Amino acid sequence: MKYFWNKKQELLIEAARRFANTRIKPVRAELDEQDKCSVSLIKEMGKLDFCRIFIPEEYGGLNFGVTELCLVQEEFSRVCGGVSCAYSVNALGAHPIVKWGTAEQKKKYLPKIASGEYLTAFALTEAEAGSDASAIKTQAVPEKNGYRLNGTKIFITNGSIADVYVVLATINPKKGIRGITAFILEKGMEGFHFGEKENKMGIRATHTCDLIMDDVFVPSENMLGGKGKGFFIAMDNFDHSRAGVGAQALGIAQGAFDEALNYSTKRVQFGQPIISQQGIKFMIADMATQIEAARSLIYNAAATVDSGEKRVSKCVAMAKYFASDVAVKVTLDAIQIMGGYGYMKDYPVEKMLRDAKITQIYEGTNQIQRIVVAQEVIRELSK
Ligand SMILES: Cc1cc2nc3c(=O)[nH]c(=O)nc-3n(C[C@H](O)[C@H](O)[C@H](O)COP(=O)(O)OP(=O)(O)OC[C@H]3O[C@@H](n4cnc5c(N)ncnc54)[C@H](O)[C@@H]3O)c2cc1C
Numbered sequence: 001m002k003y004f005w006n007k008k009q010e011l012l013i014e015a016a017r018r019f020a021n022t023r024i025k026p027v028r029a030e031l032d033e034q035d036k037c038s039v040s041l042i043k044e045m046g047k048l049d050f051c052r053i054f055i056p057e058e059y060g061g062l063n064f065g066v067t068e069l070c071l072v073q074e075e076f077s078r079v080c081g082g083v084s085c086a087y088s089v090n091a092l093g094a095h096p097i098v099k100w101g102t103a104e105q106k107k108k109y110l111p112k113i114a115s116g117e118y119l120t121a122f123a124l125t126e127a128e129a130g131s132d133a134s135a136i137k138t139q140a141v142p143e144k145n146g147y148r149l150n151g152t153k154i155f156i157t158n159g160s161i162a163d164v165y166v167v168l169a170t171i172n173p174k175k176g177i178r179g180i181t182a183f184i185l186e187k188g189m190e191g192f193h194f195g196e197k198e199n200k201m202g203i204r205a206t207h208t209c210d211l212i213m214d215d216v217f218v219p220s221e222n223m224l225g226g227k228g229k230g231f232f233i234a235m236d237n238f239d240h241s242r243a244g245v246g247a248q249a250l251g252i253a254q255g256a257f258d259e260a261l262n263y264s265t266k267r268v269q270f271g272q273p274i275i276s277q278q279g280i281k282f283m284i285a286d287m288a289t290q291i292e293a294a295r296s297l298i299y300n301a302a303a304t305v306d307s308g309e310k311r312v313s314k315c316v317a318m319a320k321y322f323a324s325d326v327a328v329k330v331t332l333d334a335i336q337i338m339g340g341y342g343y344m345k346d347y348p349v350e351k352m353l354r355d356a357k358i359t360q361i362y363e364g365t366n367q368i369q370r371i372v373v374a375q376e377v378i379r380e381l382s383k
Contacts, residue, residue: 001292003299006329012053012068019048028205029078032286032351033197037086037118037207039161045087046116054091056098059110065306066240070247070298078258079249081355082205085246089157089206092241092363093120094111096166096182099240100225101193105184109164113145121162123153123211124234130249131368133234134166138213140169149183152195152212157362159209160194163187167211168230184222202354213362239312242363243301246319249327249359250294256327256352257287260334263341274337283337287330294323314376321369324359325326331356 006014023041031038045051053068055061062068069091076084094113097105112118129135138151149169156165165185172179186191195210225233261284264275274280301319305312331353334344342349360366 001294002225009068009071012064013071013075015048016050016072017078017124019045019050019078020075024076024079024083029345029351030085031080031082031205033204033345035069035197035204037158037161037205038083041083042086042090042119043116044357049186051090051116052114054094055110055114056097059106060114061110065302066243067299067302067306068244070302073244073247074251076123077248077355078255079251080205081248081252081352081359082166082199082203084251084360085203086158086161086206088241088244088248089122089258090120091244092122092237093158093162093164093166095240096122096224096237097164097184098227099235099236100182102221104221105224113164118163119158119161119219120166121156121158121211122163122237123156123167125153125155126151127154131365132179134231136168136170136180137173138167138169139169139173140181140183140218142171143217146217147183147223149185149213149216154210155198155208155362156197156211157206157208159197159207159211160187161207164239165211167213168234169213169229170230175228177231178228180234181227182224183218183229184224184231185213185216185218189216189218201357202351203358204354209363211371238363239316240305242316242320243298243305245293245359245363246301246316246323247297248380249323249356250291250298252356253287253291253294253323253327253330256331256334256349257291258357259347259352260284260342263338263347267338274320280337283333287333290326290330294319294326297322311376312370313372317364317369317372317376320363321360321366321373324356324366327356327359328353 052062053064057063073088140147140149167183167185170179171181190212193212198208267274297319301315304315335351
């Protein structure tokens with residue numbers, strides 16, 4: 001199916017595909033095997049302007065939108081869902097500053113994020129606050145000229161490799177979500193530590209760990225978006241980023257499909273390539289159709305966010321959960337088509353399945369996405 005991208009978008013797709021094939025593909029198995037996030041690879045993306053995509057022009061960015069971020073995300077993910085995640089989390093950490101930052105905060109952080117000098121992370125999740133983000137316990141107690149932060153965030157992507165962190169804490173636990181406030185933390189602040197790296201099933205080319213805040217003093221000028229605005233900022237950030245998780249899932253699915261299709265034309269059983277078997281053809285048809293359906297939802301969701309439309313939660317949640325369910329199904333089917341070889345680490349499809357699984361979990365599990373969609377459907381009914 002054609003999406004009629006403009007010239008700039010076509011060039012971007014081409015550049016991302018080239019980077020994926022020449023720089024990511026040769027190292028993806030090694031990064032997965034060694035459970036290693038390659039900071040130098042992300043820095044290289046910065047040098048090639050891939051981090052400028054999600055930053056406004058006045059701060060050194062390219063003024064692109066979610067659509068272009070999804071295009072890059074899809075291309076990187078076709079090759080490695082882990083490397084693409086480490087890259088795109090920079091947008092997740094940067095967007096709240098782009099949208100809610102003061103002029104000083106934008107001037108201080110955005111040009112360095114655009115150039116790739118600073119990597120970012122976004123920290124919401126805690127041991128007792130996963131799907132229920134309102135339950136966070138990290139506390140920010142006011143004191144002269146700033147706040148004292150105490151608490152632990154878990155499962156944070158770009159964990160200790162980031163330089164700048166958007167962290168959610170409560171300034172008044174009695175106020176519930178209205179007490180939640182966003183702060184910008186920097187690596188090196190006194191009392192700001194990192195936990196052990198998590199040993200994950202997939203996206204092993206990302207670095208995931210706890211952020212531990214032990215009496216960290218954060219100056220008032222590092223509060224983001226105002227007192228009590230943190231929960232709203234987090235939800236708005238996910239509305240902005242979820243199409244990107246969908247694009248990550250889509251890329252992984254496309255990568256696995258390409259591998260399986262190619263294999264099915266070469267693998268001969270019963271005297272003919274397995275693609276000539278109707279059972280395999282049906283699988284190929286279903287996989288191709290599911291991928292295209294996911295792609296349509298994602299690019300529609302991204303365009304809707306870029307249009308400035310106010311209520312985007314339904315379309316981004318639909319795109320995220322549909323695409324991630326497709327990614328898990330398609331990667332499993334790709335292994336099936338490749339038989340025993342697909343199960344071996346000599347081929348990339350078993351890694352693609354492991355990478356696909358996380359897209360059903362993070363940035364809101366797929367159950368939570370279904371709740372979001374249902375709530376919006378019911379709201380529309382009562383209009
Ligand atoms: C590799 C990785 C990277 C991550 N990166 C980040 C990051 O950078 N920043 C960050 O802040 N967080 C991050 N997370 C956290 C992630 O967003 C959470 O894991 C996710 O939101 C789910 O929370 P939980 O793990 O506590 O699961 P829980 O909320 O405990 O959910 C457990 C199960 O119960 C279901 N469930 C919960 N509530 C409901 C309900 N109301 N209705 C139906 N089902 C429900 C869930 O869908 C899930 O199946 C990351 C997680 C992982 C694994």
